[in-house]
Amino acid sequence: MAKMPVGRVNAPSLMVSKIKDPKAPGQLWKDQLKGADRDAYLAMTNLFTSFGLGSLSDKIFDYVKNGYSSDTIFLLLQDTAEYKKRFAANEQRKKAGLPVLPPDQYLAIESSYRQIMQTAGLPKGFYDQASDFTNWIAKDVSPSEIQSRVDLATQATVLSNPSYRQALNQMGISDKDLTAYFLNQNKALPLLQKAAATAAVGAGAIAKGLTFDKQYAEILATQGVTGEQAREGYSQIAQELPELQKLGSIYGGGYTQREAEKATFEGLAGPTNKRRRLASQERAQFGGAAGAARGGLAQRGGQY
DSSP, X not given: OOOOOHHHHHGGGGGGGGSOOOOOGGGHHHHHOOHHHHHHHHHHHHHHHHTTOGGGHHHHHXXXXXXXXXXXXXXXXXXXXXXXXXTHHHHHHHHTTOOOXXXXXXXXXXXXXXXXXXXXXXXXXXXXXXXXXXXXXXXXOOHHHHHHHHHHHHHHHHHSOHHHHHHHHHTTOOHHHHHHHHHOHHHHHHHHHHHHHHHHHHHHHHHTTOOOOHHHHHHHHHTTOOHHHHHHHHHHHHHHXXXXXXXXXXXXXXXXXXXXXXXXXXXXXXXXXXXXXXXXXXXXXXHXXXXXXXXXXXXXXXXX
């Protein structure tokens, strides 16, 4: 294992007074670690937390309590499954004969990748997790190379067939989504399929003059609601909603499009029962009025 330079490992301990107290198991470190041991525990725990490895605090506590130095603890922690998973590219780099990257350099490269993707406006879920960058780091792909790839994908989007782009845009697939597709088809495809399915659901609402909520449409699309089902469901909602909203205002409690959607597409008990209750009140009101009318006619008929 590559040894962490002493200065790099011990640097956090110089700022112990500013380090946040980690959540050690049972807070035992407060009672059992004193002086230099306490400082070493705080420094090492906060260092590994910054790596995304706060779960190793238990091991750090045990190592410090048993008298291990910071250098030794760092080397021991590099052998843990958690560390190897977090810095998975280093294992592949070793096998390929490439130098192992120290954590700060590894994290800096990840940050550069992530910044490039965010600046390009690429969709959420597309190269924004640490695991997304493992292959690039393992193959020693520089951030400048990734920037070049993104630029080429963006250019491909701009130069693509205008009609094709327009059709995709109407399906809810933006130019940024298309750039992601040109950059990595396999990774972007599920995102594009989700966007298209969401747009199909939203189209059902828009066609009937109802509100299109992208976030809720994504939920319905994820649950498997198809474009055809959305059209049928929103057609029913559009027919019922005005009257049910009026009844809701009369009898209290109101009635919203979201409640109608949850009753229609998800069959949730609360909204479904509310819709039935309002509908029954409408029938009772109509039935009562009709009965009174019939009674009045009968009475007048008796007088003639």
